[in-house]
Amino acid sequence: MMNLMRLFGGRAGSAPVARERLQILLAHERGRNGGPDLLEVLRSEILGVVSKHIDLDPDKVVVKMDRGKFVSMLEVDIEVPNGVQRSMMVAAT
Amino acid sequence: MFDLINVVQGVAKLPQALIRDKRLENLWLLPASQTRDKDALTEEGINRVIADLRTKFDWILCDSPAGIERGATLAMRYADEAIIVTNPEVSSVRDSDRIIGMLDSKTVRAERGERVEKHLLVTRYDAARAARGEMLSIDDILEILATPLLGIVPESQDVLKASNVGSPVTLNNANSAPARAYIDAVRRLMGETIAMTVPVERKGLMDRLLRRRAA
Numbered sequence: 001m002m003n004l005m006r007l008f009g010g011r012a013g014s015a016p017v018a019r020e021r022l023q024i025l026l027a028h029e030r031g032r033n034g035g036p037d038l039l040e041v042l043r044s045e046i047l048g049v050v051s052k053h054i055d056l057d058p059d060k061v062v063v064k065m066d067r068g069k070f071v072s073m074l075e076v077d078i079e080v081p082n083g084v085q086r087s088m089m090v091a092a093t
Numbered sequence: 094m095f096d097l098i099n100v101v102q103g104v105a106k107l108p109q110a111l112i113r114d115k116r117l118e119n120l121w122l123l124p125a126s127q128t129r130d131k132d133a134l135t136e137e138g139i140n141r142v143i144a145d146l147r148t149k150f151d152w153i154l155c156d157s158p159a160g161i162e163r164g165a166t167l168a169m170r171y172a173d174e175a176i177i178v179t180n181p182e183v184s185s186v187r188d189s190d191r192i193i194g195m196l197d198s199k200t201v202r203a204e205r206g207e208r209v210e211k212h213l214l215v216t217r218y219d220a221a222r223a224a225r226g227e228m229l230s231i232d233d234i235l236e237i238l239a240t241p242l243l244g245i246v247p248e249s250q251d252v253l254k255a256s257n258v259g260s261p262v263t264l265n266n267a268n269s270a271p272a273r274a275y276i277d278a279v280r281r282l283m284g285e286t287i288a289m290t291v292p293v294e295r296k297g298l299m300d301r302l303l304r305r306r307a308a
Contacts, residue, residue, distance in 0.1 A: 013225055013226020013227045013228075014226070014227060015223065015226045015227060015228055015229050015230065015233065016226065018181075018182075018183050018228075018229050018233075019229060019233050019237075021183050022183050022186055022187060022229075022237055023237070025183070025187055026187065026190050026237065029187075029190070029191065030190070030194070
């Protein structure tokens with residue numbers, strides 16, 4: 001169909017594709033520009049709270065934001081070392 | 094000959110590095126070093142030079158390297174106003190969007206809660222291709238970047254011709270379409286109200302005949 005349209009002069013330009021690519025890129029980048037600070041703040045505060053009770057490797061606390069069309073998912077992934085006392089584990093969960 | 098880095102490092106005084114333009118008597122140039130590492134430039138060094146220049150000149154044009162690297166952030170750091178030069182390509186509009194974000198957050202004015210006034214200058218524009226849907230249109234670009242338009246410079250062979258001989262297009266061929274576009278943009282920047290059009294090439298009969306033969 002596209003080929004037919006091109007043949008008969010109704011050439012589909014590439015500008016709409018450029019527009020769409022830009023909109024997707026910028027939606028992603030603008031979201032990120034406001035994002036790193038917020039996620040970093042969240043990460044360090046979560047790390048601070050959990051570290052009061054459990055010894056954590058700071059690098060094993062991962063905070064991610066997955067932006068969806070309608071809702072976004074804040075994902076907090078904390079790896080806890082195995083040496084932690086059982087009572088603390090119960091309290092932490 | 095001294096340059097910006099020499100002045101920033103205190104090796105030379107500002108007047109020793111300023112070069113008077115041969116064509117325009119009220120234009121002075123301060124070259125950035127082409128050989129030395131630009132990492133020698135510091136924020137406070139630039140601050141000093143610009144503060145010094147402010148006491149001597151009405152307008153200080155700080156040419157920024159293309160893109161979003163450190164050179165660009167240094168160039169915009171002390172700006173009162175900014176002209177964002179973009180062309181209708183995805184990569185260019187994308188970088189412009191990043192730069193606009195930085196102008197609103199990483200400049201001294203932004204940090205003081207003031208605004209850097211922004212102007213958008215679109216270059217290498219081909220109205221016919223945009224009309225055929227082969228190029229992002231001015232409206233597309235304005236919608237994406239949401240920044241006031243200062244001017245539209247049409248794609249033209251005159252730009253390379255002028256660049257080849259080391260002259261600004263506005264001096265090399267002041268009647269050419271890009272030259273008129275730049276002159277209009279400058280007048281808008283100075284506060285004049287000028288209708289926003291894309292200047293087109295004026296073709297005389299001889300010009301057309303010659304061009305046809307040459308082709």
